[in-house]
Amino acid sequence: xxxxxxxxxxxxxxxxxxxxxxxxxxxxxxxxxxxxxxxxxxxxxxxxxxxxxxxxxxxxxxxxxxxxxxxxxxxxxxxxxxxxxxxxxxxxxxxxxxxxxxxxxxxxxxxxxxxxxxxxxxxxxxxxxxxxxxxxxxxxxxxxxxxxxxxxxxxxxxxxxxxxxxxxxxxxxxxxxxxxxxxxxxxxxxxxxxxxxxxxxxxxxxxxxxxxxxxxxxxxxxxxxxxxxx
Numbered sequence: 001x002x003x004x005x006x007x008x009x010x011x012x013x014x015x016x017x018x019x020x021x022x023x024x025x026x027x028x029x030x031x032x033x034x035x036x037x038x039x040x041x042x043x044x045x046x047x048x049x050x051x052x053x054x055x056x057x058x059x060x061x062x063x064x065x066x067x068x069x070x071x072x073x074x075x076x077x078x079x080x081x082x083x084x085x086x087x088x089x090x091x092x093x094x095x096x097x098x099x100x101x102x103x104x105x106x107x108x109x110x111x112x113x114x115x116x117x118x119x120x121x122x123x124x125x126x127x128x129x130x131x132x133x134x135x136x137x138x139x140x141x142x143x144x145x146x147x148x149x150x151x152x153x154x155x156x157x158x159x160x161x162x163x164x165x166x167x168x169x170x171x172x173x174x175x176x177x178x179x180x181x182x183x184x185x186x187x188x189x190x191x192x193x194x195x196x197x198x199x200x201x202x203x204x205x206x207x208x209x210x211x212x213x214x215x216x217x218x219x220x221x222x223x224x225x226x227x228x229x230x
Contacts, residue, residue, distance in 0.1 A: 010024055023046050029221065036199075037213070038200075040214070046216045048169070051198070054165075056083060059072075060073075095147075099141065102141055103153045107138075134153065151174075155186060166195055171184075
């Protein structure tokens, strides 16, 4: 499979007052298209920073990052925003849905920013919501949905642009065990359909769904393990 993510010696340094803090310290990482990887580590290990760099939410201080063969370093903020909006889907622990918008309107939103016609975006959003099991809830607002249903809406919103990569940050963190299991089953299905998935988690059970696990400590990869396909 072609390589989707290539990092060579990537570092990220933040300045706090007069002190430089290295959140990432020389990360070298390669992720192939279609991989399912868990990123683990204690608080402060650098896992959220790594996700932010991968997802173009932050720029590395040093090193080389290529996404789908394209070197990121010299891209403008507008270029990065365009790649982020079209090629990467984000799922967060807190769902981050618009509270007064329906599920359908929340899923449509990324397509609004891409100037997709109303009819086309409604049709596509309806199809995606049906795929995640919410055909009968698409006109409900987040307050009328359970936590698991809200996360399904968030996943549908992440998928509506047909991304190359799904980045999920603690996707079951705010869910009960049953809802969490349902969300992981959905993510497993998306991987089986060919989507590249990176899950940031502290939960070993969630990480157990992935086919590869990396562990960070002090901004460095200290473990990189592939598991046998189940």
